[in-house]
Amino acid sequence: MSLWLTLAVNSIALGGLLFLLSAGFSLIFGLMRIPNLMHGSFFMLGAYFGVTFLERGLDFWLAALLSGVAMALIGGLIERFLLKRLSGQELPQVLLTLGFSFIIADLCLMIWTGDPWQPATPAELRGALQIAGLFFPLYRLVIVAVAVVVAIALWLLVDWTRLGAKIRAGVDDAPIARMVGIPVSRLFTLVFALGAGLAAFGGVIGAPYLSVYPGMDAEMLPLALIVVILGGIGSLVGAFVGSFVIGFLYNFGQAMFPDLAYVILFLPMVLVLVLRPQGLFGRGVS
Amino acid sequence: MKRRVPRFAAIGVAAVLLLTLPSWIANSYYVNIASQILLWAVAALALNVLVGYGGLVSLGHAALFGTAGYTAALLLQAGHGHFAADLAAIAFTLLVSAVFAVLSLRSTGIIFLMITLALGQILWGIAYRWASLTQGDNGVNVATRPQLFGISLATADAFYYAVLAVFVLAAISMAIFVGSPFGASLRGTRDQARRMNALGYNVWLIRFIAFLFSGFWTGVAGLLFVYYNQFISPQIMALQTSAEILLMVISGGTATLVGPIAGAAIVVVMKNVISAYVERWNLVLGVIFVLIISFMPDGLIPGTTRIWRHGWRALRARVALSRAGRAP
Amino acid sequence: MTALAVNALCKSFGGLRVTSSVNLSVEPGERRLIIGPNGAGKTTLFNLITGELSPDSGSIELFGDNITKVASRKRAHLGIARTYQIITLFARETILHNVSLALLGLSPLRWSFFGNLDHQRHIAESAREALAHVGLEGIAARPLAQTSYGERRRVEIAMALAQKPRLLLLDEPFAGLSIDERRDVQQLLRRIPRDVSIVMIEHNMDVALDFAEKVTLLHFGEVIVDGTRGDVVNDPRTKEVYLGH
Numbered sequence: 001m002s003l004w005l006t007l008a009v010n011s012i013a014l015g016g017l018l019f020l021l022s023a024g025f026s027l028i029f030g031l032m033r034i035p036n037l038m039h040g041s042f043f044m045l046g047a048y049f050g051v052t053f054l055e056r057g058l059d060f061w062l063a064a065l066l067s068g069v070a071m072a073l074i075g076g077l078i079e080r081f082l083l084k085r086l087s088g089q090e091l092p093q094v095l096l097t098l099g100f101s102f103i104i105a106d107l108c109l110m111i112w113t114g115d116p117w118q119p120a121t122p123a124e125l126r127g128a129l130q131i132a133g134l135f136f137p138l139y140r141l142v143i144v145a146v147a148v149v150v151a152i153a154l155w156l157l158v159d160w161t162r163l164g165a166k167i168r169a170g171v172d173d174a175p176i177a178r179m180v181g182i183p184v185s186r187l188f189t190l191v192f193a194l195g196a197g198l199a200a201f202g203g204v205i206g207a208p209y210l211s212v213y214p215g216m217d218a219e220m221l222p223l224a225l226i227v228v229i230l231g232g233i234g235s236l237v238g239a240f241v242g243s244f245v246i247g248f249l250y251n252f253g254q255a256m257f258p259d260l261a262y263v264i265l266f267l268p269m270v271l272v273l274v275l276r277p278q279g280l281f282g283r284g285v286s
Numbered sequence: 287m288k289r290r291v292p293r294f295a296a297i298g299v300a301a302v303l304l305l306t307l308p309s310w311i312a313n314s315y316y317v318n319i320a321s322q323i324l325l326w327a328v329a330a331l332a333l334n335v336l337v338g339y340g341g342l343v344s345l346g347h348a349a350l351f352g353t354a355g356y357t358a359a360l361l362l363q364a365g366h367g368h369f370a371a372d373l374a375a376i377a378f379t380l381l382v383s384a385v386f387a388v389l390s391l392r393s394t395g396i397i398f399l400m401i402t403l404a405l406g407q408i409l410w411g412i413a414y415r416w417a418s419l420t421q422g423d424n425g426v427n428v429a430t431r432p433q434l435f436g437i438s439l440a441t442a443d444a445f446y447y448a449v450l451a452v453f454v455l456a457a458i459s460m461a462i463f464v465g466s467p468f469g470a471s472l473r474g475t476r477d478q479a480r481r482m483n484a485l486g487y488n489v490w491l492i493r494f495i496a497f498l499f500s501g502f503w504t505g506v507a508g509l510l511f512v513y514y515n516q517f518i519s520p521q522i523m524a525l526q527t528s529a530e531i532l533l534m535v536i537s538g539g540t541a542t543l544v545g546p547i548a549g550a551a552i553v554v555v556m557k558n559v560i561s562a563y564v565e566r567w568n569l570v571l572g573v574i575f576v577l578i579i580s581f582m583p584d585g586l587i588p589g590t591t592r593i594w595r596h597g598w599r600a601l602r603a604r605v606a607l608s609r610a611g612r613a614p
Numbered sequence: 615m616t617a618l619a620v621n622a623l624c625k626s627f628g629g630l631r632v633t634s635s636v637n638l639s640v641e642p643g644e645r646r647l648i649i650g651p652n653g654a655g656k657t658t659l660f661n662l663i664t665g666e667l668s669p670d671s672g673s674i675e676l677f678g679d680n681i682t683k684v685a686s687r688k689r690a691h692l693g694i695a696r697t698y699q700i701i702t703l704f705a706r707e708t709i710l711h712n713v714s715l716a717l718l719g720l721s722p723l724r725w726s727f728f729g730n731l732d733h734q735r736h737i738a739e740s741a742r743e744a745l746a747h748v749g750l751e752g753i754a755a756r757p758l759a760q761t762s763y764g765e766r767r768r769v770e771i772a773m774a775l776a777q778k779p780r781l782l783l784l785d786e787p788f789a790g791l792s793i794d795e796r797r798d799v800q801q802l803l804r805r806i807p808r809d810v811s812i813v814m815i816e817h818n819m820d821v822a823l824d825f826a827e828k829v830t831l832l833h834f835g836e837v838i839v840d841g842t843r844g845d846v847v848n849d850p851r852t853k854e855v856y857l858g859h
Contacts, residue, residue, distance in 0.1 A: 463727060
């Protein structure tokens with residue numbers, strides 16, 4: 001009984017982290033029409049940044065925010081000076097992000113070595129919460145709370161601001177949006193930076209729970225890919241729902257069928273791509 | 287005839303050099319590098335059938351490569367003979383290629399890329415996690431290399447000749463394939479799929495057959511690989527390997543047959559050289575990827591032949607001018 | 615028996631009706647012109663006839679055979695050929711190779727893994743014949759990238775004619791051509807024998823009316839007027855559609 005409960009709590013915690021990772025991925029995919037194959041790298045690098053900031057004695061939340069800002073800057077620069085050169089050529093852009101994922105992975109290995117880092121959970125958030133006689137690790141619930149807060153903030157941004165309207169227009173139909181005067185090119189840079197920043201922030205938030213280790217990028221990217229394909233490209237609602245679905249699928253799948261862990265994850269993605277390319281909530285990629 | 291002579295001469299020279307390689311390269315380390323270049327050239331040529339001639343970029347080909355290698359290795363370990371193991375490996379790889387094709391050819395472009403990526407990951411995950419089947423991270427050992435016509439392939443030189451023979455077969459097969467009417471149809475679907483459909487071609491079937499052809503030779507390359515190393519582990523089926531093969535194709539250039547061969551040579555040599563000094567191959571791989579895609583999208587071969595022809599013409603023009611200047 | 619019979623054909627995209635119960639009847643050897651303002655659904659109608667789009671309801675008959683459910687790639691084999699509004703040629707190849715591909719599409723040779731397409735004598739000859747029809751046989755070996763827009767339009771027509779179709783669909787064949795080029799295309803269209811039935815979409819009525827025997831006017835996906843050239847030109851509804859209400 002308590003194993004399933006633990007798995008469930010872990011699943012929603014993972015779901016929360018996946019949302020922080022996938023929301024940006026979904027927006028980038030929806031707006032720029034490319035699966036950003038360095039998104040897992042943003043998550044991992046952000047986590048490593050966080051670890052270094054924490055080592056310097058920075059407050060946990062500050063470290064997370066700073067890491068997000070730093071990654072947003074890096075992401076923005078990459079988009080502005082490298083991806084934009086290949087404007088209109090999606091396939092080369094995807095391959096560019098792939099190349100960068102190798103670069104970042106190796107740089108991280110060089111700088112932070114192969115040992116995993118696990119920063120301590122912030123002092124005030126340790127321990128467990130007791131609800132109805134059951135104990136829930138506090139920090140994992142905090143992760144979910146953070147994800148929900150970010151989700152609300154993103155929703156407000158996308159649905160209630162003019163910037164959000166422009167982003168939605170770009171996701172709907174970039175050429176037309178351009179014609180109407182929306183600076184789609186600048187939006188690309190902004191959204192790419194935002195996605196990178198969110199992923200990095202998520203990486204730091206997740207660090208006390210998942211730890212930070214080489215190869216983490218290669219584990220997180222497929223999850224983001226699956227969440228977004230399942231939930232629909234460009235759909236934040238889809239990313240939210242999909243994140244928790246995949247969180248559960250991943251944890252329970254690992255526990256029950258360790259041999260077929262990857263099959264359980266990727267098969268739904270393949271099925272969706274083949275049968276319903278627009279995902280459960282989103283619009284198609286064409 | 288004028289344009290053919292230099293090309294045939296080049297092929298002739300290359301053939302002579304390759305055939306006599308073990309005699310002018312005495313060191314078996316370098317002979318082994320040559321074997322690696324040739325076997326990866328087969329894989330690169332195979333991928334280029336889809337990428338260059340079909341316009342379909344796959345990031346899942348390492349899985350086909352590894353499937354052949356693993357099938358052979360596991361069957362050999364179970365006590366089967368080389369011929370049976372190799373035949374079964376190729377047959378199974380063709381089956382997996384067919385499944386890949388049916389699932390991924392629902393789309394083109396980026397969706398095709400993502401489906402092949404996902405399928406490749408599934409197979410990698412099986413190789414890695416389903417340890418009871420594949421021995422997971424421990425990998426599978428291959429005790430001996432086969433004997434061809436009674437000759438043992440255990441030495442570097444003998445194995446080199448075997449790989450060379452397979453490479454030549456592959457190269458000839460590719461040349462025939464791309465020059466054939468079917469090859470012309472495939473190129474047509476790359477450039478104007480909708481138009482080809484209206485002209486009466488079965489675009490899906492053309493791509494499917496091309497995928498099988500590509501999968502076949504990828505599997506053959508995988509067999510060469512597992513015999514070369516006499517060992518196979520899940521890493522060979524990882525996304526990074528698919529990216530390396532793709533890098534071979536795009537660095538050499540997708541528009542020709544020579545391109546992937548040159549690309550394989552470039553990548554294999556670099557990987558060996560760099561790995562000898564420093565553990566930063568991944569970093570270099572990434573940087574080269576970024577550079578080539580950003581600045582030399584046609585690949586190195588078309589780029590350099592353009593420069594070569596440009597330089598040659600400029601030289602001839604200058605010679606003609608100077609001669610005209612000396613006319614009475 | 616009609617060459618082409620379109621019966622109550624309907625197609626909608628979401629809420630937008632692009633083809634609204636269209637009826638069309640083309641006799642063998644006829645020269646039919648389809649006109650209408652932008653967005654009237656002319657090209658969509660062509661796409662339905664060639665099978666690139668599936669109708670929501672209605673049927674299409676080619677020389678008496680119901681081809682509504684026939685896959686689009688098979689319709690070329692049944693004798694339908696078309697040109698496109700936007701030129702969709704094989705830019706990396708020569709003119710001859712472009713036309714050869716058109717011929718190869720109907721030939722079992724397209725499944726051959728051996729031999730070279732450019733060495734197939736009978737295909738090359740038929741390709742040159744088709745190019746001669748459009749006056750381009752002199753530059754057959756030229757790469758498409760080095761041809762003019764007018765020449766490319768003619769290559770499109772050559773590719774369609776090479777397949778010896780029974781029904782030829784021309785989508786704005788005069789678009790973007792100079793006056794001289796238009797005259798050339800008009801002449802070559804007139805030379806097409808009567809065993810080919812032709813349906814043409816054209817925007818520019820001056821150029822196309824000359825050619826047409828019967829005219830169909832489409833507007834918002836519906837057939838507004840249908841009849842001989844004289845009837846349609848003089849019909850008050852035609853003026854209304856083109857000049858506004």
